[in-house]
Amino acid sequence: MSGTSSRVIAILEALTGPEADGLSAQEVVERSGLPASTGYRIITELQDLGLVHRTATRKIIANFSFQRRLHCPGLDPELLADACAALSDRLTVAAEVVVLSGHNMLWHIVEQHPEQAIRLRAFPGFMRGAYELDSISRLALAHRPVETLEKSWDTGAFYTAGVDRRPLSWGEAHEMIAAVDPADMQYDMMGNAKGIRRYCVAIHGPDGGMVCLLTVAEAATPVRDEAQHVANVRSHLMSQKATIESAFSDPARTG
Numbered sequence: 001m002s003g004t005s006s007r008v009i010a011i012l013e014a015l016t017g018p019e020a021d022g023l024s025a026q027e028v029v030e031r032s033g034l035p036a037s038t039g040y041r042i043i044t045e046l047q048d049l050g051l052v053h054r055t056a057t058r059k060i061i062a063n064f065s066f067q068r069r070l071h072c073p074g075l076d077p078e079l080l081a082d083a084c085a086a087l088s089d090r091l092t093v094a095a096e097v098v099v100l101s102g103h104n105m106l107w108h109i110v111e112q113h114p115e116q117a118i119r120l121r122a123f124p125g126f127m128r129g130a131y132e133l134d135s136i137s138r139l140a141l142a143h144r145p146v147e148t149l150e151k152s153w154d155t156g157a158f159y160t161a162g163v164d165r166r167p168l169s170w171g172e173a174h175e176m177i178a179a180v181d182p183a184d185m186q187y188d189m190m191g192n193a194k195g196i197r198r199y200c201v202a203i204h205g206p207d208g209g210m211v212c213l214l215t216v217a218e219a220a221t222p223v224r225d226e227a228q229h230v231a232n233v234r235s236h237l238m239s240q241k242a243t244i245e246s247a248f249s250d251p252a253r254t255g
Contacts, residue, residue: 010034011042013071015052015062022059069108070099072211074248080203080212083240084111087216090236094120094217098200100140100210103153105130108212117219118196133168133176134161135186136200136213142180143202143210149177161192182210185234191220199230201237206248214240 014031015023023031029039043060046052051064070077080097087095088111097109107126112119130137131154141149149155150170158173160166168176180186187199200215216233223229 007032007034007038008042011039011046012064012066015060016066022055022061024058025060028060069101069106070097070212072205074206075211075244076247079244079247080214081109081111083214083244084109087111087214087236087240088113088116091216091218091233092116096120096122096215096217098136098140098213098215100130100143100213101127103130104128105136105140117221118217120196120217121194122217131157131159132161132165132192133158133173134192135188135198136215137161138177138180139182139186139200139202139213140210141177142182146174146178149174161188162190163193165193185237187230187233189220189226189230195220199233199237201241203241203244214244 010032011028011034014028025040025043026036028043029036032039034042043052047054052060052062054060070080084095084097087093092113093116094113095109095111096107099106099108104127107122107124110120110123110126130140133141155170155173156167158168158170160168182202182204185199185201188197191197196217197220198215198217200213203211203214205211214237216237
């Protein structure tokens with residue numbers, strides 16, 4: 001990629017990143033990591049093209065749609081596909097990579113096993129709200145500062161997963177999110193309203209931030225030994241998590 005292209009993309013991502021609605025030009029440039037003169041020049045060019053506009057308070061507002069589903073320097077996306085294929089094969093389940101995109105959960109990779117007990121409606125590009133506090137939403141939101149959730153999310157819109165869906169007060173939702181260990185596996189043995197049980201772990205980048213969620217999905221049917229079943233899934237997920245994250249320190253495996 002040319003230097004010019006990478007600099008323009010840095011500005012685009014700064015303008016459309018989390019909490020990027022209504023930033024000053026200085027804040028956009030700071031988020032991009034570019035030299036001030038370069039950043040301001042690109043913003044001016046985008047404004048001339050009608051891709052951004054300035055409010056009366058001099059805030060920069062994006063007038064375009066731009067999103068990269070998954071981005072982490074040093075991560076080869078093929079590693080995620082390999083992890084999903086391995087999990088699906090070894091556990092006879094569906095395996096997925098899911099990312100938090102704004103206020104939604106976005107499915108990036110879906111690997112379904114031909115012999116799994118349930119077929120998923122989720123497909124690459126499928127999106128649903130993160131306000132349903134199932135295991136994947138809880139784990140994703142546990143990586144967001146509570147101040148961000150209280151400022152930028154509708155704290156009265158959260159609800160429980162499963163067949164007994166009910167609204168949650170912010171106090172209840174906050175308690176559920178705060179109870180999550182971001183380094184551990186999350187799961188809901190009762191499954192969701194569609195009869196799907198998901199187990200998930202977070203993939204963390206070199207800076208400790210969440211890159212995506214790695215999940216396995218199965219039919220929410222009774223299992224003979226629940227503790228052993230959970231331990232087996234955790235072992236496989238944690239193994240793949242370690243393999244993916246180790247690539248950040250292995251130049252031969254980075255993309």
